[in-house]
Amino acid sequence: MGMIVRFPKFDYSDFKFYWSHNMAFSQDRNATAIIPSPVEPWLIKLLQEAAPLLPPSHTWLRDDTQKFIAQESQHFRQHRIFNKLIAESGFPRLAEMEAELAADLEEFSRTKSLKWRLAYADGFETLGAVSGMLWFEKSDEMIGGLDNAAIRLWKWHMAEEFEHREVCFQYFKAIYCRGLIGRIINGYFYRLYGLIFAIRHLRGFSSRAVAYMRQVEMERMSDDEKRQLRADIKTFERFNRRVFLKPLLANLLPWYDPGKKPVPRGLFNYLKKFEKDGEWSAGAKAA
Ligand SMILES: [Fe+2]
Numbered sequence: 001m002g003m004i005v006r007f008p009k010f011d012y013s014d015f016k017f018y019w020s021h022n023m024a025f026s027q028d029r030n031a032t033a034i035i036p037s038p039v040e041p042w043l044i045k046l047l048q049e050a051a052p053l054l055p056p057s058h059t060w061l062r063d064d065t066q067k068f069i070a071q072e073s074q075h076f077r078q079h080r081i082f083n084k085l086i087a088e089s090g091f092p093r094l095a096e097m098e099a100e101l102a103a104d105l106e107e108f109s110r111t112k113s114l115k116w117r118l119a120y121a122d123g124f125e126t127l128g129a130v131s132g133m134l135w136f137e138k139s140d141e142m143i144g145g146l147d148n149a150a151i152r153l154w155k156w157h158m159a160e161e162f163e164h165r166e167v168c169f170q171y172f173k174a175i176y177c178r179g180l181i182g183r184i185i186n187g188y189f190y191r192l193y194g195l196i197f198a199i200r201h202l203r204g205f206s207s208r209a210v211a212y213m214r215q216v217e218m219e220r221m222s223d224d225e226k227r228q229l230r231a232d233i234k235t236f237e238r239f240n241r242r243v244f245l246k247p248l249l250a251n252l253l254p255w256y257d258p259g260k261k262p263v264p265r266g267l268f269n270y271l272k273k274f275e276k277d278g279e280w281s282a283g284a285k286a287a
């Protein structure tokens with residue numbers, strides 16, 4: 001797939017909890033950030049366990065696995081830095097929620113089959129691929145004209161999620177969707193079950209984190225700020241239905257193939273800035 005491993009650098013010196021035009025959008029992403037830091041190390045271990053089961057013909061997928069692991073390693077490390085800043089903005093309970101998610105994943109590793117875990121992983125990964133389009137083509141209402149470290153972090157992360165969107169899908173397909181029956185039962189129904197389970201499970205955590213943030217915020221906001229937050233929530237919910245939930249429906253189709261998703265406009269050009277000698281790369285010299 002020609003994937004690239006990038007080592008970004010983010011400057012949070014002017015970090016603000018509300019880094020977008022819409023408070024509810026910032027809250028939602030700040031809450032969602034508790035997900036990658038436990039899920040992505042778990043994904044890495046999962047693929048390390050599954051790699052020996054790939055058919056010998058899948059050398060390309062083995063090669064992509066190394067890049068996938070290197071990309072995810074950067075993602076969860078960078079998100080841990082970001083999550084610390086969020087928690088320090090007055091939300092210490094987020095760390096507990098993240099630990100609860102890590103405990104659930106540990107339990108999945110002990111009690112669930114590899115097939116189940118790969119279907120769950122594919123479900124999680126497929127959400128990132130939908131987000132790629134959101135961040136690059138449909139996010140003007142939320143971040144148009146803005147540029148800050150939080151936006152760069154999310155755009156970099158979701159662009160790489162888009163780049164490696166088919167790795168888990170291809171794993172599941174190669175190991176569990178052989179033959180006609182395997183393609184129908186596992187390739188469609190079981191994959192769908194994994195997606196729905198992952199959405200419900202992960203959304204449970206991020207919704208709880210959002211509710212917690214809103215409760216804390218409502219206690220310290222002025223009446224005007226509260227009114228603005230309520231208005232932002234309504235705007236964000238409409239936005240989310242239109243640019244995330246509706247496109248997500250395409251993933252429910254039997255012929256869904258993440259590899260065939262069109263590349264969001266400007267995605268790879270944006271990623272260039274994080275590549276060797278790029279202005280936002282950890283290797284770039286200070287100006
Ligand atoms: Fe990631």
Ligand SMILES: [Fe+2]
Nearest residue numbers: 072125128161
């Ligand atoms: Fe990923």
